[in-house]
Amino acid sequence: MTSEYSAHHLQVLEGLEAVRKRPGMYIGSTDSRGLMHCLWEIIDNSVDEALAGHGSRIDIVLHADGSVEVRDRARGIPVDVEPRTGLTGVEVVFTKLHAGGKFGGGSYAASGGLHGVGASVVNALSERLDVEVDRGGKTYAMSFHRGEPGLFAGSGPDSPFTPFERSSELRVVGKAPRGVTGTRIRYWADRQIFTKDAAFGHDELVQRVRQTAFLVPGLEIVVLDERADEHVETSYRFDGGISEFADFLAPDAAVTDTWRLTGTGTFTETVPVLQAGGSMVPTEVQRECEVDIAVRWGTGYDTTTRSFVNIIATPKGGTHQQGFEQGLMKVLRAQVEQNARKLKVGNDKIEKDDLLAGLTAVLTVRLPEPQFEGQTKEVLGTPAVRQIVASVVQKELAARFASVRRDDKTQTAQLLEKIVSEMKARISARTHKETQRRKNALESSSLPSKLVDCRSNDVDNSELFIVEGNSALGTARDARNSEYQALLPIRGKILNTQKASISDMLSNAECASIIQVIGAGSGRSFDLSAARYGKIILMSDADVDGAHIRTLLLTLFFRYMRPLVEAGRVFAAVPPLHRVIVMNPGSKPNETIYTYSEQELHALLARLKKANKRWQEPIQRYKGLGEMDADQLATTTMDRAGRTLRRVQVKDMEGAAQVFDLLMGSEVAPRREFIVDSSDRLARESIDV
Structure with missing residues (x-):
């Protein structure tokens, strides 16, 4: 230097x-x-x-x-x-x-x-x-x-x-x-x-x-x-071009068909043109921009968008993507306002995220000499393209909503309902987020009154038991450790959220209470770091109805609070099925043994018989959590020292989504076929045990 x-x-x-x-x-x-x-x-x-x-x-x-x-x-x-x-x-x-x-x-x-x-x-x-x-x-x-x-x-x-x-x-x-x-x-x-x-x-x-x-x-x-x-x-x-591309990219079931929005527009720009003598002369030239867009909306809430200029990908967007979103917003907001009474919108306004939920779009524009930001061409900068794309989207999409064809009318109505549902979900999630901080029993006015909260503010150490019925709640209240275990009772079988719309789910008292108590929102706005409890434990009766309630709860968590499941923070409690009191001779106190299946019970009785030990008859069979005393429920199901929990895990996310759709979705024929084909592999005793 x-x-x-x-x-x-x-x-x-x-x-x-x-x-x-x-x-x-x-x-x-x-x-x-x-x-x-x-x-x-x-x-x-x-x-x-x-x-x-x-x-x-x-x-x-x-x-x-x-x-x-x-x-x-x-x-x-x-x-x-x-x-x-x-x-x-x-x-x-x-x-x-x-x-x-x-x-x-x-x-x-x-x-x-x-x-x-x-x-x-x-x-x-x-x-x-x-x-x-x-x-x-x-x-x-x-x-x-x-x-x-x-x-x-x-x-x-x-x-x-x-x-x-x-x-x-x-x-x-x-x-x-x-x-x-x-x-x-x-x-x-x-x-x-x-x-x-x-x-x-x-x-x-x-x-x-x-x-x-x-x-x-x-x-x-x-x-x-x-x-x-x-x-x-x-x-x-x-x-098939970009229509096939959109269908390939789509991650969810369709609400609308794949719509093609096409058109052209012209604009003028001043560019230096090389003359025969070698000089550069500023010249005003007219350009033509071709717009070709494939869009579809699905039942999910993820957005998949790909944009291209002359087949070059622009992953960071640019003026063509800005025009696309501008055109979508103008048409869809106008349609929602026109149907405000039918859709029960009130004075709320849709936002960009509401209409992008579930959208899969492939956006292509073709024009001579586009302006990019750098040689890597990740962002389109030609200013005139924005208004051309917006005009094409507005014209083509408005024509789709004005169509009198039955399929178009059905699909556009479903789309508006979905957008409004997303808007209501966003507003509801924002309300939940405002009240998501931990509050103790004295200051908790926004949390459901039936929540029996714990004293600790340590999220990693806390547990929320979702309990089936008020009868089990009374026993669980006495059995819990109030320092770190909270209880939320639900009344019977909650709504099947796989078939219900978002608005129906949010208006359901039980689903809304669960989302509000967990405090992390739902759907796209779910924030795992804001969850108020480290473990969510589903505690239902050991019978067919209890298994169904657990399945309905898992459907709610998988569809609207999936990060909780992916993080391994959702569990199922395993209450015992039988209580066997082994009678000991003399003054030695009797021994209590709990079993969790018919096979385990028969194996235990065989061992006792072989050891010449007697047990009290009849053997107590628990049909519900409410039949247990508090000390029995604490010892077997809630106390960390002796309980067993089943962690809910998803190794194949796509496969799990297909199973939920098969078992809990609105299509009856595939479910009936599955039940008929699988009936010989399952005995009733394996459920109601």
């Missing part, structure tokens, strides 16, 4: 030197993410050709030697000489930054490429890159070493390399069949640039290939992974 600073300290990076010096500026990072970005720069060039109507298949090969190859049957990179540079089109594309056919020259109406740096950046960051082009009945080839054109003496990146000294040569290496054109690019990433653990992820590649196939209907993309002993080939082609 020196204090001197003059012009000779400045560096001018020529050509591709800047890319190798600061690769993160062009590809984001030098780990696996940046490596995959390089691959997609090459693939997107072939996809842009398919988008322009040239070529219907792209092959991607992950070779065993760490290289990757992309092949297409499009027009092929130009092989003639570009007049300004005196270089062939192939060399211009791979060695010159900001050079290409996507600057408004008429080759592409809309493309993912924008800055003209993709292929040249990949070349600069490759230890070796080979390109072959089929055009005009000939096959042309050229090779590069870290961006410099030349000749390799062998087939790998370690082969001796001789750079061109005076002039470059685009070699003719063979003949191409008549009428066949296309490009093949194979490259080896430069390990001087990328981290040692950077690798092409097969799953990530396949996921994005599938996404691209959805976005370009009719395009087939084949991935061949040759890195393992057993080669893996995957192929995708979707003729």
